Amino acid sequence: MLSVENISSGYGKMMVVQDVSIRVAQGEIVVIIGPNGCGKSTLMKTIFGLIRPASGRIFFREEDITGIAPFWLAAKGIGFVPQTDNVFQSLTVMENLEMGGYLSRHIDTAWVFDIFPVLKERRREKAGSLSGGERQMLAIARALMTSPDLLLLDEPSAGLAPRMVETLMGKIKEIRQSTSVLMIEQNAKSALGIADRGYIMVMGKKVYEGTSKEILGHKDIGRLYLGKK
Template structure:
């Protein structure tokens, strides 16, 4: 579904990513781990067409997409849910969801409301007045409205209570079961790996580790970095 090969990218003359390689298969959940400033958001921005790579390749559904405009990638089935949700705060929940389906002319809300039934109760409500967890549900549901083949979610748990994070993470296997692949950036490493098939660890712009979710959870380097702080 997604192949990133030897990708380098940055902002102006400031390099961020160095020869990054990553793959995501159809219906797979892959978690991207790493400390703040490692380049995780930059990688998602490059994949989704918001940044132009300086070198390397990005293939999506067997087509080269490096440098392709973001709106064209949405129509091809690649959706990016950015950090901070980025909803249209002054629009209703219903209208935010409809905007998500605009590029593919998909207007049926039933599937996303089944995944996130709390949104069904909030359809007329202005998105800016939702709780943080409801806003994240709305942002993911808006992305799903275009019926993507791959959805990338950046910092899902940012600012949310653990119970809300668990509620949202529990929906991701249901999304993957429909064939939609998920690439997830998440600081709650244990929770993210518990629902993922595989993962990658990105540090200072380079991939330093990859493997199955079980392999990464058992790896001493991952345990020391993410599970044993404060122990």
């Protein structure tokens, strides 16, 4: 589905992502874990065409998409939920979803309401009045409105209470029926609980990759990144 090959990327001369390669197969949930500032969001923004990489290539379903603009990537089937400012606060829930469906002629919210019933209840309310968890659900639902084959999620559970984190992970697991998922997460244990595989990034470099089970069971990684003793 997605193949990121030897990407180096950054801001001006500062390379914050260095020679990173990752893959997402069809139907997979893959998580990227790493400390603050290690370049996770920069990598994801590069995949979604918001930053042009200095070197390396990105393939989506065998097609070279390196340097292609976000609008076209959305049309090709990639959805992106940024880390911040991912909903239109002054618009209602329904209007946010309609904005998300701008690529389709026919806006169908029924299936996203099936996944996120709370959004149906709140469809007439302003997004700015939603709780943190509801807002993240709206951001994901908005991205689902283009029926993407690959969904990129940048820290969907950031700032949520532990119970809400589990609820959200459950929802992400549900949507994998229709889309592959690449997500960045600080709540590493919860994310690995639903993911098939994971990558660990430190200071711009990929330092480890493995199945969720391998990462959760790895003693040094557990100690360094998952808060295990």
